[in-house]
Amino acid sequence: MNIDHLLQAAKDAGQHRARPLASNFKVGAALEFTNGAILSGGNTEDRGKTVVGACAERNVLAAANNQMGPLSEYGIGGTVGWRRAAVWANTPGPITPCGICRDYMAATAVSPGAEVLSQCEGPSRSGFTIGELLPLAGRGPGGDVKEEIESWRLSGGRITQLPSSASDYLIARAMGAAGRSYRPPFSNEPISGAALLTENGQMHEGFLVIDATTRLGGTAISMAVRNALVGPVENTSRVVAVGLFTYGDVLRAPTGCDLQLLQEIRSKHGDVDVMFGCNTCAYKTTLDALLPHPFGRNDLGY
Numbered sequence: 351m352n353i354d355h356l357l358q359a360a361k362d363a364g365q366h367r368a369r370p371l372a373s374n375f376k377v378g379a380a381l382e383f384t385n386g387a388i389l390s391g392g393n394t395e396d397r398g399k400t401v402v403g404a405c406a407e408r409n410v411l412a413a414a415n416n417q418m419g420p421l422s423e424y425g426i427g428g429t430v431g432w433r434r435a436a437v438w439a440n441t442p443g444p445i446t447p448c449g450i451c452r453d454y455m456a457a458t459a460v461s462p463g464a465e466v467l468s469q470c471e472g473p474s475r476s477g478f479t480i481g482e483l484l485p486l487a488g489r490g491p492g493g494d495v496k497e498e499i500e501s502w503r504l505s506g507g508r509i510t511q512l513p514s515s516a517s518d519y520l521i522a523r524a525m526g527a528a529g530r531s532y533r534p535p536f537s538n539e540p541i542s543g544a545a546l547l548t549e550n551g552q553m554h555e556g557f558l559v560i561d562a563t564t565r566l567g568g569t570a571i572s573m574a575v576r577n578a579l580v581g582p583v584e585n586t587s588r589v590v591a592v593g594l595f596t597y598g599d600v601l602r603a604p605t606g607c608d609l610q611l612l613q614e615i616r617s618k619h620g621d622v623d624v625m626f627g628c629n630t631c632a633y634k635t636t637l638d639a640l641l642p643h644p645f646g647r648n649d650l651g652y
């Protein structure tokens with residue numbers, strides 16, 4: 351399939367099938383799958399219950415899973431994965447998928463080299479691979495990122511190894527918080543904690559909470575963000591640094607979902623330091639490196 355056809359399918363979906371009842375922000379996505387199928391769709395929002403909605407990209411992946419799936423995981427198993435994606439939005443500049451979509455797209459792409467192209471109402475286009483948009487997606491066993499860190503470094507990724515998790519104050523605080531994690535017995539999610547430093551010098555902790563539906567809890571970082579939102583975010587709660595600790599030998603990086611949440615409450619100026627570690631190793635990088643070309647406030651104009 352010609353790339354212009356894929357871009358046109360994304361535009362048609364955005365213009366005619368998007369349901370942006372809250373934001374009025376129309377997005378369409380079209381994905382090409384390994385069996386040759388093209389599926390497209392728009393974003394869906396409810397007017398009053400904004401958390402119920404979903405992005406165009408995830409709507410298409412959900413439809414693909416249910417029409418042709420199950421979708422493969424990091425190119426393995428399942429019946430199909432996607433190999434090319436096009437996105438369209440009624441914005442002046444091209445947008446990129448949000449962190450949640452990057453998580454889901456990275457997990458269901460045929461490879462990290464799968465392309466994501468974007469068009470908008472203006473003339474400019476953008477194009478990235480899903481690997482560029484989410485360099486530490488957790489392709490290793492149990493979500494381990496050690497191998498991805500090595501290949502990311504070779505391609506210029508800015509990340510440094512720390513002597514140990516205990517050598518970083520925020521990771522050490524996160525380690526303490528991790529012990530309070532709650533999860534049902536069926537969950538294999540490793541227990542984890544987070545510590546978040548805000549602009550006013552305050553520290554906020556969070557820990558993993560999973561419920562039986564696996565929907566209503568939160569990751570350690572998302573819980574720390576909730577704890578940080580003690581006043582208007584503009585005055586008190588802009589995040590400047592975050593530490594994540596995961597129990598065991600598997601090294602986990604913050605998910606795309608967590609990075610998107612941090613992006614929302616970062617300061618308008620300056621990057622966010624991101625440290626993460628497990629029992630055997632620890633690393634330091636930044637939000638701009640982990641979530642390049644972020645979707646969010648710049649695109650929506652606030």
Ligand code: THU
Pocket residue numbers: 370373375377378392393394395403404405406407437445446447448451645
């Ligand atoms: N949105 C998408 O559908 N795709 C993206 O890549 C970015 C954001 C949607 C979600 C929400 O309905 C609206 O755009 C505003 O964020």
